Amino acid sequence: MRAILICLPLAACTPEIASGSYLCGPDASCPDGQACNGTKDDNAGLEAETCVLESLARPFACSPQLNAEPDNTMDEAHVIPTLACVSAPFTIERGCMEAQDSADWLTFVVPSACASVGVNARLTFPYAFEELALELWDVDANMMVADAAECVQGAESGAIRRCLDLQLVPGKTYAVRVSPTGEGDCDGDCAYNRYSLSVQLGPPG
Numbered sequence: 001m002r003a004i005l006i007c008l009p010l011a012a013c014t015p016e017i018a019s020g021s022y023l024c025g026p027d028a029s030c031p032d033g034q035a036c037n038g039t040k041d042d043n044a045g046l047e048a049e050t051c052v053l054e055s056l057a058r059p060f061a062c063s064p065q066l067n068a069e070p071d072n073t074m075d076e077a078h079v080i081p082t083l084a085c086v087s088a089p090f091t092i093e094r095g096c097m098e099a100q101d102s103a104d105w106l107t108f109v110v111p112s113a114c115a116s117v118g119v120n121a122r123l124t125f126p127y128a129f130e131e132l133a134l135e136l137w138d139v140d141a142n143m144m145v146a147d148a149a150e151c152v153q154g155a156e157s158g159a160i161r162r163c164l165d166l167q168l169v170p171g172k173t174y175a176v177r178v179s180p181t182g183e184g185d186c187d188g189d190c191a192y193n194r195y196s197l198s199v200q201l202g203p204p205g
Contacts, residue, residue, distance in 0.1 A: 024128035077105035118204035
């Protein structure tokens with residue numbers, strides 16, 4: 001993005017950065033006099049967060065209609081509708097991690113009829129706010145079996161994408177956990193984020 005130069009007679013040129021010209025940097029960093037816009041008017045999607053004039057910045061807030069609490073523990077996990085051995089992706093496009101929210105949990109059962117099956121899970125979130133982790137848990141054993149790494153293929157500008165691919169045991173119940181990592185939380189001032197999540201079953205990759 002370009003900064004705008006304003007030149008006055010007998011004065012040096014000074015840069016004026018227009019509101020909305022830049023994406024928020026890591027830890028919600030912005031040029032002097034601007035702040036990272038914490039939310040959109042409709043709190044929708046994963047549009048890149050932008051630096052705006054401090055007077056225009058809106059506080060971060062989760063939509064009650066889209067933020068289905070409680071889901072902070074495995075026992076409170078929301079159930080993903082029945083997945084086939086080869087399924088279409090189950091997606092959450094407007095997930096929201098508020099300040100003080102410990103985790104969002106989802107569970108699913110792998111069909112026992114699958115001969116060989118794996119899970120493909122993807123988590124995407126803006127990097128301006130607190131980073132999020134994606135984990136896969138064995139519900140019966142109450143233990144984490146895998147955590148996602150940053151995807152080899154990059155995410156859209158201004159976002160981080162984490163990928164998790166693992167072969168599963170047919171007939172077992174698993175859980176997906178999205179949680180804050182404590183990284184990039186601006187010393188607690190931006191300890192929140194929004195995300196999209198995709199969970200799909202198919203042949204092991």
